């Protein structure tokens with residue numbers, strides 16, 4: 001069998017993250033260097049499995065938007081390849097985009113038109129959309145995002161969260177195989193964030209693959225089945241969220257009213273990286289029998305209320321992989 005050439009590498013064999021036929025997005029060595037020399041995306045191998053809610057996570061400036069713009073055919077890569085729904089981008093952009101709903105940098109809305117009329121305009125701009133079924137389609141999209149009751153209000157009277165939902169409704173006027181959402185909860189209040197997150201979960205349960213970027217770790221942990229972590233234009237890791245977090249070691253947590261004494265005993269026992277608060281001591285999980293450690297605490301007269309290993313979070317994984325904290329402020 002012929003080896004794949006450098007110009008057209010096999011786009012789906014990217015580290016065994018997902019089988020070929022299941023990849024909705026697959027990139028190989030995707031790279032973007034802007035004029036002026038800024039290397040925004042550096043050799044990215046991304047594999048997004050069909051049916052996943054895929055979180056594209058990274059601090060501000062890590063290259064998420066640039067990647068999304070390449071995937072949507074809005075800018076050309078400097079080198080490398082990208083496939084979306086099995087087709088090469090940018091070559092097949094026109095054939096692929098009708099199957100992709102995208103919400104990038106906030107929806108373009110007419111404030112003086114109602115939510116419903118905004119969607120009617122969107123639908124009318126789509127040459128494949130049958131005008132006879134327009135009202136039904138628009139009504140269904142509004143209901144889907146929970147804007148049925150507010151459909152007659154002018155868009156300028158909408159909250160930011162409602163505007164985002166209207167943008168999502170526009171992306172959902174046609175059946176889509178893939179939704180691409182760039183920081184969909186950015187700037188929203190907690191309630192608006194919750195609405196968008198539950199909407200995303202609902203869409204995914206209908207079988208649509210959702211690819212969403214975020215700089216919020218807990219958001220990715222809450223809604224995504226899979227994630228890729230970016231830092232400074234490079235992919236740090238990707239895979240199922242549960243596996244990513246499991247890759248990092250958790251922390252030993254001893255809950256006790258005698259935190260000072262507990263820390264002293266743990267230190268004597270060779271436990272490292274102790275953090276003491278009023279009610280507990282956390283530390284690196286030592287490579288030894290934990291029951292013996294607990295016994296040592298009790299023998300020393302430390303009153304132990306709780307003793308265990310806290311599950312590692314995606315944040316722990318990020319810190320373990322990069323050696324840096326996850327800087328949300330960028």
Ligand SMILES: Nc1ncnc2c1ncn2[C@@H]1O[C@H](COP(=O)(O)OP(=O)(O)OP(=O)(O)O)[C@@H](O)[C@H]1O
Nearest residue numbers: 034038039040058059060061062063064065066067
């Ligand atoms: N058109 C451009 N010209 C030059 N540099 C750019 C351009 N667009 C982005 N960059 C730079 O590329 C890097 C990656 O930016 P990008 O917007 O892709 O990051 P991001 O992860 O999406 O962050 P954010 O959430 O802030 O948008 C940044 O250093 C940015 O300044």
